[in-house]
Amino acid sequence: MFAHNKRLQYTVRVSQTNPGLANLLLEQFGGPQGELAAATRYFTQALGELDPGRKDMLMDIATEELSHLEVIGTLVAMLNKGAKGRLAEAAEEEAEIYRSITGAGNDSHLTQLLYGGGPALTNSAGYLWTAGYIDTIGEPTADLRSNIAAEARAKIIYERLINATDDPGVKEALGFLMTREVAHQLSFEKALYAITPNFPPGKLPAMPEFERVYFDLSQDSEGEEDAPEGAWNSDENFTVVADREAQHAVDGGDGLAEVRLDREEQAAVEAAALRTRSDPDANPTTGAELGSLPE
Amino acid sequence: MFAHNKRLQYTVRVSQTNPGLANLLLEQFGGPQGELAAATRYFTQALGELDPGRKDMLMDIATEELSHLEVIGTLVAMLNKGAKGRLAEAAEEEAEIYRSITGAGNDSHLTQLLYGGGPALTNSAGYLWTAGYIDTIGEPTADLRSNIAAEARAKIIYERLINATDDPGVKEALGFLMTREVAHQLSFEKALYAITPNFPPGKLPAMPEFERVYFDLSQDSEGEEDAPEGAWNSDENFTVVADREAQHAVDGGDGLAEVRLDREEQAAVEAAALRTRSDPDANPTTGAELGSLPE
């Protein structure tokens, strides 16, 4: 179970209120790469995990991400503290309040009007957090790769936020949070490679005849040079199939689809086809023609 | 631009109609790990990509995933072909139709009623596809890791579907699609490691004092053994911080939050605090007490 200590993992010092910046920081509070997504991702994995060491790691890191959620949410609350009071107590003229909530050039109007300046579980555009951001599927050779990628993405968003603020206290706290994503990625990498083998992920083997094939499906027009080749599509690593005709029906069949229908199904399908047939021989007058200017 | 050839990448042969199985397959048509997610993931990355070789690879694979979307969607259409006709043409008694659309034990009732048996952009529980599944952020050292993870997840879902059907044609087509996920993962791995360095992702360096620290936040009660240690939290690789007091305010501050308010902000915040204060000395009668049975 969880316990809470009133001290933050990292001290928050904000030099002045700034609802516009608060709104950008929501990206890491309630956004897809944010701390709620991180915490719930690892927490759900921990609950279903069979390996005790990995379960421990997942719960350690989930708990830290909850603590990060608290840090980033506290940054938002501090940056919005002035706006919260002014709007709630109507401490200014209406026109002044209108200007201040629409003047930040981003969606901070929403944060103020709807959430009263509190940290909201939305991204910086007001999109409500959704569990669609969580890609846990319950197989560690896939989930650990998802975690590695998630930490990489979160690191980048922090980097962009750091590039966009010059408040030293905010910058420093964001730097800490960014650094921890790097540390977590390191742990997840170790846990993944401590599973042997971990590739291909899961249990079923791939079909050998298609595992090392590269289909060159994006091409330039004939006679013109295509993109540079690299290890991802080189002959060294793959059989490259560039011929258009060889790219379809690669199983050697006719590339068509079929299903066996029983007699009643067959009759119903034929009835439906007949009823909804577009007669290829007709050239009917249409609604669009009725609605056009006479030619 | 895109062109379309009427032959599928892999021939589809279904031995009999089965709306319940069709519904399970939707997982890879309109589900989070499915082919639309894969195609749009790589396509959006390709559009923003600056590296010509990688852009080519992303467009090659996006195009193949669209072709896989066609294969899996065609499987769904074949498996539902009988149901489509029967319901549309009312070819049976109402009670019989009712039983057939609610009898599969899963959400195939939705597919039939709402989508008429056509392949729908939902997962197997009818959840509408959302771009929240796409985690493209426009930085290749993160996006390629996301792609690696996405291919790993998709491989697993195909594996589970293969385990759940014994129709040989369906099994074979799913095996092909599963194999191609493995092949794509191989390409993305090559492209990632052809960037040097690619870790930490992005450009800003981590703060060295926190990069190799592991916070042991999930612990057992005192005196009892915790989980086994592994490379992900070993002293070899990390400084482990297990002491509860050392885990907060790791910057050496007080772990609290502060913001400088100007005078007007200060006044408004104080007014709000005063107006909404919960008096700690009161023990008020409450609505719940009004609504309780007399004791």
Add this chain to the structure above:
Amino acid sequence: MFAHNKRLQYTVRVSQTNPGLANLLLEQFGGPQGELAAATRYFTQALGELDPGRKDMLMDIATEELSHLEVIGTLVAMLNKGAKGRLAEAAEEEAEIYRSITGAGNDSHLTQLLYGGGPALTNSAGYLWTAGYIDTIGEPTADLRSNIAAEARAKIIYERLINATDDPGVKEALGFLMTREVAHQLSFEKALYAITPNFPPGKLPAMPEFERVYFDLSQDSEGEEDAPEGAWNSDENFTVVADREAQHAVDGGDGLAEVRLDREEQAAVEAAALRTRSDPDANPTTGAELGSLPE
């Protein structure tokens, strides 16, 4: 403003409770083609409408759709009435209750557990209603076409529901609701064609050189017959462009993309490209190789 009369537009007579059927009917209560979608579609159009006659029609029909929402919701409430009591008052053994809420073969377990058997604003698979279903855009030559199509779709869903029940009272009420969709489509058609011209919709003319062109982008392999031609792609009505090379860069340009960057932008883009370049000459060892079984 609105007023409410306690009598329904159509009397509801249900012969026996049936939570499974109730759940199917939700499709037209909180589903994409359902009555809430219809009512809010016409209501939002009415509010923004400038033409008094059309505004009146839109409000008439919006009001009727609200009344249909009441009819379909009442059908759901009646069909669930028994389940509502049994679960709430725990009038049976737990195992019996478990069987009854999971035994309908569809999502009625959700309706009962979460909504207590009341009509819920979801479709038959429990997907929450979203305003993404509403396609009002505030231009009557488009919105009236959307309304015509919406009525056509709703008519079909009612038809499928009618095919799936043999309760005469339910069937009759659904028949009434289905019929009214036909009547509304008739009105919307009249209102659309009373605007002249109404095609192309809106105000800007199309570019004449591309208005009557049909791009034949889906083709069979060379030498094999393609699909039958019809009025939608016949030479009579369109210039058909089937040659693959003639299908791209139809403006006569090079089909590539360019943007003029200022000097600082240019420098930053080049720095980003360099930093994230995948070296085409490398064949790096990858994570996947680390994780594979030794060959």
Add this chain to the structure above:
Amino acid sequence: MFAHNKRLQYTVRVSQTNPGLANLLLEQFGGPQGELAAATRYFTQALGELDPGRKDMLMDIATEELSHLEVIGTLVAMLNKGAKGRLAEAAEEEAEIYRSITGAGNDSHLTQLLYGGGPALTNSAGYLWTAGYIDTIGEPTADLRSNIAAEARAKIIYERLINATDDPGVKEALGFLMTREVAHQLSFEKALYAITPNFPPGKLPAMPEFERVYFDLSQDSEGEEDAPEGAWNSDENFTVVADREAQHAVDGGDGLAEVRLDREEQAAVEAAALRTRSDPDANPTTGAELGSLPE
């Protein structure tokens, strides 16, 4: 910041695996009245709170709800433990696996296929958790009422789940969780009533001429008896306005809408109205008529 202890708040003892029941329990894991919703609701309020006592209470209860999330998630994991192994290791015949994942009569097929039997952040119908469930707005006289209501709702869902299982360990754990919702409601009630006054919520006074008015908008047809009156609409407490004509334009105006447009706006609006006018005098032939059978 948060810490985690490996012992649960309440011991979980499940007598046998049961994916169908696991799926029902998801309602309180990732459903609208579930524990993630509770935890994030109080946590976001705590971050924005100005009153130290209330902030402490909110964080106490948020932390407990996270611990409940762990209990309910652990119940789900235990109930699914067998299914997880069987599907992942393909420990049975395909047809057997197919039957077991579609046979529960609810959406457990999704949980198994997509989430591998782990607890998923969805409700029991697979709807992904969304922050739309969180109604925090940052004003305590409203938020505490929202919390009271949320605890009441959660109590009911637990009650329904308890009614639907006869596994004694599951029943007991659910009973504990249900009881804690009651305890939390008691605390929130005390905190609300310790604010004086707390009604009307917020700061702005109501308009006295409309505060104690009840509009009787739902009526029976003339001459027939309406519903019984109660304290909610009695003359004792309210001025009841039942006359239809007195219900609109209650400000004494004409009940119409107007806006002052400048000259250019006026001209543009008139142009738009003219262009999109539906001619009331026309009886045009329509698309529907083109498409009908000849009469």
Add this chain to the structure above:
Amino acid sequence: MFAHNKRLQYTVRVSQTNPGLANLLLEQFGGPQGELAAATRYFTQALGELDPGRKDMLMDIATEELSHLEVIGTLVAMLNKGAKGRLAEAAEEEAEIYRSITGAGNDSHLTQLLYGGGPALTNSAGYLWTAGYIDTIGEPTADLRSNIAAEARAKIIYERLINATDDPGVKEALGFLMTREVAHQLSFEKALYAITPNFPPGKLPAMPEFERVYFDLSQDSEGEEDAPEGAWNSDENFTVVADREAQHAVDGGDGLAEVRLDREEQAAVEAAALRTRSDPDANPTTGAELGSLPE
């Protein structure tokens, strides 16, 4: 299956970068009327289609819409190219970067921070694309009408975008895309009217006694003139029912709802009603009164 040619369908020439305009264009990339919605709409219809000519048309147009998605996405990528480099490489002062990402007056801050300037599957307000935009239901007499409407809406959004930019290259490419929507509408109209009959859509006939009835549900107060009548509600085309009493219970019943309950259901419903009865004779003190200022 699909193939890709590196040349765009229409050459993209952008005269200068402009993240604010890029953000508006997202409306047609990941918005409800945008190209992904169009492509997936026709593609899902094609997969379920039984008529070979119509299937071919749907796949032709789906493939073209994918090519349009590429054009509009490429426009976005070009307009954001400068922003992408500057933010990623931190090529400017933080305050300068902050100003540039919040200064466009729209949601381009999101596109830059979260998506790194790449084209995102959102509309211009950052709302994630959802399959709720797709209204395919698998019956051609409805789906073709939906397609006609969708093309009409898309045409209008392009028109509005064209009105809002003066970059000639952007304007021209948008003009091409707009024109193609007109062309597609023409094809869909031909295909619809080549089905005879196509009205009413589907198979079940309407109830004749309600098919040509118009309910005048929105009325002015007595004695005042209502809106002008038109073909949509004229006596010529419809029986108009304006009398309030004649508008309800149009089946001639009592307009009430009934269901037959078995004995156990009846008992449980009565128990629930009794337990939750609001006593009409009570005038209880309430929570709101507890919380009000003393009068």
Add this chain to the structure above:
Amino acid sequence: MFAHNKRLQYTVRVSQTNPGLANLLLEQFGGPQGELAAATRYFTQALGELDPGRKDMLMDIATEELSHLEVIGTLVAMLNKGAKGRLAEAAEEEAEIYRSITGAGNDSHLTQLLYGGGPALTNSAGYLWTAGYIDTIGEPTADLRSNIAAEARAKIIYERLINATDDPGVKEALGFLMTREVAHQLSFEKALYAITPNFPPGKLPAMPEFERVYFDLSQDSEGEEDAPEGAWNSDENFTVVADREAQHAVDGGDGLAEVRLDREEQAAVEAAALRTRSDPDANPTTGAELGSLPE
């Protein structure tokens, strides 16, 4: 059933157009605390309600909320009337139009481009209305509390909007709408307390040993003072459990989780655990190390 009168419940007089303000008002049209949410909340409760007096009240208030939806939507339409005409008829230079739709500092660009200035079912940040906002669960002792809370929240959002506009006609109409929320709260309070008992909500009693316990889970570091105590956690009302060790496994068990598996389940789980074991003794080289700069 519903009827509509062309007169609004409250006359709308707007002194000048203002798309930025229109956009803020959308919060109460299509936002979570807005009028559509209110109307559908009470309407769905009314349909499932067994008590005739309460059903009448719910329908009365649902009908009034629909009428409020009309008032707020009409305000939006009036404020956007100029923008609607200008953009649709392209009555100005493109650059001028661009400035006007992106210059409001909030999301009014979306409202204009996508919805043509009509009122849209979104909140002020363009988030599409979702039925996730509706918390009806079909048990009156919970639903009435939800309604009380919903009215309290809506009252606050109106208050904030009133604080942000100085247009007297808009202010007055918003004041009316705000006042009616207060009146509705009063009615719902009366109806709730007319049910006896109404606490705890529902039917099942709480477990007495945990009902009056308060877990002090958020604490300060040792030796430092915690937050002020209040009635919500005072010894007078609760047994406070502050000792960390006493907070877990409160049932007296071991705080762990167990499930009985049958033999086949046991074997499959063990196989899965073995296959996916992270070896705690390994210190493998990882992908991150491959991608790092050489040290």
